[in-house]
Amino acid sequence: MAARETSEEFIARHCAALADVYERGMARAYRVAPETMAAALYRGACSLPENASETVEHYLASVHAGDLALACALIAGDAAAWDEFVARYRPILYASARAIAGDELRARELADSLWAELYGIRGQTGARRPLLTYFHGRSSLATWLHAVLARRHIDALRAERRHSPLESVTADPAINSDPPNPEQPRYIELIGRALNDALDTLKPRDRLRLAYYYSDGLTLKEIGALMEEREWTVSRRLKRTREAIRRRVELRLRAAGLGTEEIRQCYDYAMEGWSSELKPATGAAAGGDATKDGRFVQSIRK
Amino acid sequence: MARIDENGDRFGALIGAQFRARDREHRGDCPESETVAAYHERSLAGDERDGVERHLAGCAACREELAAIARASRDSAAVGAKPESGMRRWWTSAPVGFAIAGAIAIVVAIGLGRDYYNQESREQRQQLAMLSANRTTITAGQELHAMKRASVAKKAAESSNVAVPPSPPSQPAQASLASRAVTPEQMQATGAASSAIPGSGPATAPAIPGAAVGAATGSTLAQNQPSTFARLWRHTTVISPDGSVRWEFGSGGIIQRFGPGGMTAIRVPGVTADLLAGSAPSSAVCWIVGQGGVVLRTIDGFDWEKVNSPTSSDLIAVTASGPDAAVATARDSRRYATSDGGQTWQPQ
Numbered sequence: 333m334a335a336r337e338t339s340e341e342f343i344a345r346h347c348a349a350l351a352d353v354y355e356r357g358m359a360r361a362y363r364v365a366p367e368t369m370a371a372a373l374y375r376g377a378c379s380l381p382e383n384a385s386e387t388v389e390h391y392l393a394s395v396h397a398g399d400l401a402l403a404c405a406l407i408a409g410d411a412a413a414w415d416e417f418v419a420r421y422r423p424i425l426y427a428s429a430r431a432i433a434g435d436e437l438r439a440r441e442l443a444d445s446l447w448a449e450l451y452g453i454r455g456q457t458g459a460r461r462p463l464l465t466y467f468h469g470r471s472s473l474a475t476w477l478h479a480v481l482a483r484r485h486i487d488a489l490r491a492e493r494r495h496s497p498l499e500s501v502t503a504d505p506a507i508n509s510d511p512p513n514p515e516q517p518r519y520i521e522l523i524g525r526a527l528n529d530a531l532d533t534l535k536p537r538d539r540l541r542l543a544y545y546y547s548d549g550l551t552l553k554e555i556g557a558l559m560e561e562r563e564w565t566v567s568r569r570l571k572r573t574r575e576a577i578r579r580r581v582e583l584r585l586r587a588a589g590l591g592t593e594e595i596r597q598c599y600d601y602a603m604e605g606w607s608s609e610l611k612p613a614t615g616a617a618a619g620g621d622a623t624k625d626g627r628f629v630q631s632i633r634k
Numbered sequence: 635m636a637r638i639d640e641n642g643d644r645f646g647a648l649i650g651a652q653f654r655a656r657d658r659e660h661r662g663d664c665p666e667s668e669t670v671a672a673y674h675e676r677s678l679a680g681d682e683r684d685g686v687e688r689h690l691a692g693c694a695a696c697r698e699e700l701a702a703i704a705r706a707s708r709d710s711a712a713v714g715a716k717p718e719s720g721m722r723r724w725w726t727s728a729p730v731g732f733a734i735a736g737a738i739a740i741v742v743a744i745g746l747g748r749d750y751y752n753q754e755s756r757e758q759r760q761q762l763a764m765l766s767a768n769r770t771t772i773t774a775g776q777e778l779h780a781m782k783r784a785s786v787a788k789k790a791a792e793s794s795n796v797a798v799p800p801s802p803p804s805q806p807a808q809a810s811l812a813s814r815a816v817t818p819e820q821m822q823a824t825g826a827a828s829s830a831i832p833g834s835g836p837a838t839a840p841a842i843p844g845a846a847v848g849a850a851t852g853s854t855l856a857q858n859q860p861s862t863f864a865r866l867w868r869h870t871t872v873i874s875p876d877g878s879v880r881w882e883f884g885s886g887g888i889i890q891r892f893g894p895g896g897m898t899a900i901r902v903p904g905v906t907a908d909l910l911a912g913s914a915p916s917s918a919v920c921w922i923v924g925q926g927g928v929v930l931r932t933i934d935g936f937d938w939e940k941v942n943s944p945t946s947s948d949l950i951a952v953t954a955s956g957p958d959a960a961v962a963t964a965r966d967s968r969r970y971a972t973s974d975g976g977q978t979w980q981p982q
């Protein structure tokens with residue numbers, strides 16, 4: 333939006349569009365006053381990234397007006413709106429929590445903890461900031477709720493992982509039976525940096541696809557669904573990106589004066605150096621799909 | 635191994651390890667949940683989407699989140715309404731009462747909920763809502779719907795078992811309805827290009843729709859001052875007889891002109907009053923009147939001047955027949971005419 337536009341300027345400039353959103357959202361049916369709706373839209377416009385091509389006009393034209401009107405009514409504490417919201421979204425919220433958390437107990441806990449915050453608990457100052465004020469209608473209310481639940485769940489999981497003692501990964505002395513090569517630390521650093529730089533040069537989307545696949549262990553099908561690509565497209569692009577990285581890495585290593593045999597050694601050392609990280613990663617594969625587990629271990633053993 | 639590289643994917647494993655080494659620990663710069671949600675719905679514009687993907691590629695938590703959102707969307711689609719459907723017969727799911735974390739009890743006014751939302755058509759609900767939100771504003775174009783509305787309202791009033799909802803912690807003041815811009819059709823319907831004045835509702839309205847409907851059937855035109863925003867929100871449109879130029883104006887003396895030459899917006903120096911009505915006898919000449927008896931005139935379509943006023947009370951209508959001649963109507967129904975471009979006015 334135009335930088336530092338006041339809400340009055342915003343309203344004056346977008347009068348017609350605001351009125352349209354108000355009508356479209358049937359905000360009156362939720363007993364939401366025009367200024368309440370406009371204030372929410374102003375907050376939404378302020379939340380748009382600066383210098384992005386998403387203009388305020390586009391936001392106002394595409395906003396999920398009905399959902400935003402409902403949210404405004406909920407924030408205002410309108411009883412009938414809460415009635416409708418609970419009826420419409422409770423089943424969605426529980427199904428969502430089950431899908432996100434996996435087990436029933438955790439899902440209940442996750443979903444139940446959300447209600448109070450959606451409404452906003454009055455703090456000691458007496459002011460409440462309902463979670464719903466962070467909803468601006470840029471997505472549907474349902475998807476926003478999924479996203480909020482997902483973030484809570486994943487943050488909780490990560491906190492647990494951090495606090496649980498790390499699996500002790502003591503290096504197996506059998507692996508390092510060869511006499512140590514004094515070049516090992518240098519090789520590991522070289523290949524690490526080469527790999528890092530190669531990843532940096534990728535287009536964000538290619539890098540993301542790669543992360544889904546190699547870091548998160550998603551299947552081609554899952555990636556296809558997330559990125560709206562066909563499975564074979566995902567596969568083809570992964571291969572292409574991967575080959576590009578490999579070429580780039582080897583080029584870097586050769587430029588550093590390494591020959592074919594030394595490059596092979598680089599890979600070996602890197603695998604040893606990172607094998608401790610590979611192990612927990614397989615267990616953390618999203619979704620816990622058993623068929624996917626263990627492939628890193630498998631590939632290392634080969 | 636059903637992966638893209640059948641020969642033991644050591645290189646892939648390295649890539650994976652590198653990603654994990656790069657993953658950020660703290661989530662301070664993660665996009666807002668709503669942005670992630672919009673990304674999931676594929677509704678982000680190109681550069682913002684690229685930005686999110688750049689972040690995702692370096693943030694395992696957000697990737698995990700996105701995968702979870704995808705699962706949630708898929709699984710909840712079966713149980714819930716599609717977003718924004720709103721018209722579902724949800725009351726069959728017995729939504730009676732719900733306690734929020736032991737803190738806030740939401741008691742459901744069953745009868746109210748049912749009768750209010752138990753409307754099949756969007757149109758009916760909308761009409762009902764128009765009545766229920768406040769005392770209705772009557773503008774020139776709305777009379778056609780009056781009968782239809784009255785019947786809907788009657789039905790609603792009959793069926794409302796008015797239950798008393800718990801008073802929520804903060805009930806917003808019901809502000810007056812925004813008037814839509816007057817459409818060209820409406821302009822033509824009113825004959826000369828003089829605009830309709832939307833009435834405004836009282837600052838407080840019953841929280842119970844049923845009760846509001848009852849009050850609204852009286853169709854009183856309230857004179858209360860609307861809230862600040864409702865004034866800002868409201869604007870009036872005047873279109874030149876040939877349709878080539880449109881002026882929009884409202885609160886604070888701001889006038890926007892749309893037409894050949896694009897859009898221009900001006901505020902007449904020293905005028906901050908709300909502008910309430912206008913009349914354009916040609917694409918160059920337009921008169922606008924408003925609060926406190928303010929009278930503005932343009933004779934080239936762009937530059938506006940404040941002319942003498944016949945009164946200090948609000949002028950709520952004007953009919954102009956040229957650059958010199960106009961008749962203005964005050965809120966107290968008195969009418970004043972000028973034939974010298976607003977230098978002098980005669981009571982009618």
Ligand SMILES: [Zn+2]
Pocket residue numbers: 661663664665689693694695696697
């Ligand atoms: Zn993130």
